[in-house]
Amino acid sequence: xxxxxxxxxxxxxxxxxxxxxxxxxxxxxxxxxxxxxxxxxxxxxxxxxxxxxxxxxxxxxxxxxxxxxxxxxxxxxxxxxxxxxxxxxxxxxxxxxxxxxxxxxxxxxxxxxxxxxxxxxxxxxxxxxxxxxxxxxxxxxxxxxxxxxxxxxxxxxxxxxxxxxx
Numbered sequence: 001x002x003x004x005x006x007x008x009x010x011x012x013x014x015x016x017x018x019x020x021x022x023x024x025x026x027x028x029x030x031x032x033x034x035x036x037x038x039x040x041x042x043x044x045x046x047x048x049x050x051x052x053x054x055x056x057x058x059x060x061x062x063x064x065x066x067x068x069x070x071x072x073x074x075x076x077x078x079x080x081x082x083x084x085x086x087x088x089x090x091x092x093x094x095x096x097x098x099x100x101x102x103x104x105x106x107x108x109x110x111x112x113x114x115x116x117x118x119x120x121x122x123x124x125x126x127x128x129x130x131x132x133x134x135x136x137x138x139x140x141x142x143x144x145x146x147x148x149x150x151x152x153x154x155x156x157x158x159x160x161x162x163x164x165x166x
Contacts (some may be wrong), residue, residue, distance in 0.1 A: 008092035011045040012099040012110035025098030046109045051116045076147045086122040
């Protein structure tokens with residue numbers, strides 16, 4: 001690894017310090033920093049730093065990008081919020097996502113963040129060829145991202161002995 005590594009820790013649990021997935025990801029981050037002391041750690045708690053709601057102005061901005069049109073008014077302002085969220089991700093060399101499992105999946109707030117930062121012309125290499133202006137990034141930035149999804153700690157069930165006499 002050359003230069004100063006940047007690690008983005010995305011926290012998707014609303015439980016704060018009581019979150020087991022957060023505690024596990026904190027251990028992973030501490031170990032990474034021990035191995036790479038110059039690491040800059042950026043913690044993005046999705047419950048404290050809410051991603052804007054993807055409303056009609058965001059849809060207008062996305063459609064303008066897809067069709068190679070200029071974004072104007074509310075669409076331009078909405079796109080600036082999307083770009084800011086994507087820049088934070090693109091600044092990272094490594095990504096750790098700490099998330100609980102909710103109803104067999106990830107929390108809606110994590111899905112919302114992913115949907116916000118994965119817009120045409122911003123992250124996906126194939127979308128960079130779209131007829132749009134995009135963030136200036138190198139493909140090595142995207143290829144270097146390391147995703148680690150930290151599930152909650154699973155506690156084993158208490159073992160029960162079968163009853164005698166049945």
